[in-house]
Amino acid sequence: MKQEEFEQAIRGLPFKESAFFESIGSTNDVIAEWASQGVKGLSIAAADEQTSGRGRSGRRWFTPPGSALAFSLLLDLAPSFDKAFLGRASGLGALAVNEALEKIVLQPEIKWPNDVLVDGKKVAGILPEAHWSGERLQALILGIGVNIAADSVPPANELNFPATSVEQSSGKKIEPGKLLRAILDGLVMWESRISQPSFIDAWQTKLAYLGKLVQLENADGPAVQAVIEGLAEDGGLKMRMRDGELRTFQAGEIQLRPLLTEK
Numbered sequence: 001m002k003q004e005e006f007e008q009a010i011r012g013l014p015f016k017e018s019a020f021f022e023s024i025g026s027t028n029d030v031i032a033e034w035a036s037q038g039v040k041g042l043s044i045a046a047a048d049e050q051t052s053g054r055g056r057s058g059r060r061w062f063t064p065p066g067s068a069l070a071f072s073l074l075l076d077l078a079p080s081f082d083k084a085f086l087g088r089a090s091g092l093g094a095l096a097v098n099e100a101l102e103k104i105v106l107q108p109e110i111k112w113p114n115d116v117l118v119d120g121k122k123v124a125g126i127l128p129e130a131h132w133s134g135e136r137l138q139a140l141i142l143g144i145g146v147n148i149a150a151d152s153v154p155p156a157n158e159l160n161f162p163a164t165s166v167e168q169s170s171g172k173k174i175e176p177g178k179l180l181r182a183i184l185d186g187l188v189m190w191e192s193r194i195s196q197p198s199f200i201d202a203w204q205t206k207l208a209y210l211g212k213l214v215q216l217e218n219a220d221g222p223a224v225q226a227v228i229e230g231l232a233e234d235g236g237l238k239m240r241m242r243d244g245e246l247r248t249f250q251a252g253e254i255q256l257r258p259l260l261t262e263k
C-alpha cells in the first residue's frame with residue numbers, strides 16, 4: 001500500500017495519531033513506543049513492509065513490500081470497560097476483517113480466537129498485546145496482518161497452518177486502501193460495542209468448526225479431541241470434552257486443528 005492510499009483510507013476516521021511507513025520492523029512496536037510516550041486515544045500505524053513482523057506464539061509474520069495489509073491500532077476502550085472481557089479484544093480485529101471480507105469472498109470464517117480463514121486457509125492474523133503497569137491496563141494494541149497478493153503468503157515450509165491470500169481466494173484484484181477502510185469502519189463500530197452481548201453473538205456466528213469435533217493442541221500435553229460449543233462471555237472458547245465435561249479455554253492456551261475429514 002502507498003502512503004496516499006493509507007491517507008485516503010483513514011480520512012474522516014477518529015484517529016488521534018496516525019503514521020505510515022514504507023518499511024518498519026513491526027507496527028505493533030511503533031504503537032508500543034507511542035503508548036510509552038503517553039499517546040492516548042484510538043491511533044494507527046501502518047506499513048507497506050515489515051522487516052521483523054511478529055505473529056502469535058513468537059512466530060515470524062511475513063510482510064514483503066506491496067503485497068499485504070500490516071497495521072496496528074492503539075485501542076481506546078471506555079473507562080467502564082471490564083478487564084475480565086479483555087479476551088474479547090482478540091475477536092475484535094477478526095470480526096472486523098471477517099465482515100470486510102464478506103463483500104469480496106464467499107463465507108470467510110474465524111478460527112478461534114482470531115485467525116481469518118477463507119476455504120479453510122488463513123488469510124489474516126491478529127496479534128493483540130496488552131501492556132500493564134501493575135494492575136492498570138496501560139495500552140491495548142491490536143496488530144492486524146492481511147495477505148492480499150500471493151507474494152504475502154510465506155513458503156509452505158514456514159507455515160504452521162495452510163495459508164492463502166485474498167486475491168488468490170477471490171480471483172479478484174484487490175485495492176488495499178478500500179479493504180483497509182472497510183476493516184477500520186468495522187473496528188470503530190465494534191470497538192464501541194465490545195462490552196455488549198451482540199459482540200459475542202456476531203463473533204460466534206463467524207466461528208469456523210462451530211458444533212464440530214476438532215483437535216486441541218497445547219504446549220504441554222498430547223492433542224485431544226473436543227466439540228466446539230461456542231463462546232464464553234469473556235471471549236474464551238467453550239468445548240465439550242470427550243468425557244462430557246464442558247471446559248472453557250482462553251486464547252493462547254490451545255490451538256485448534258480441524259480433523260482430517262474436514263477441510
Ligand code: BTN
Pocket residue numbers: 025026027028029050052053054055056057059061069070071072115124125126127143144145146
Ligand atoms: C498471527 O496470526 O500469528 C498474528 C499475525 C499478526 C501480524 C500483524 S501485521 C501488523 C502487526 N505487526 C506485527 O509485527 N504483527 C502484527
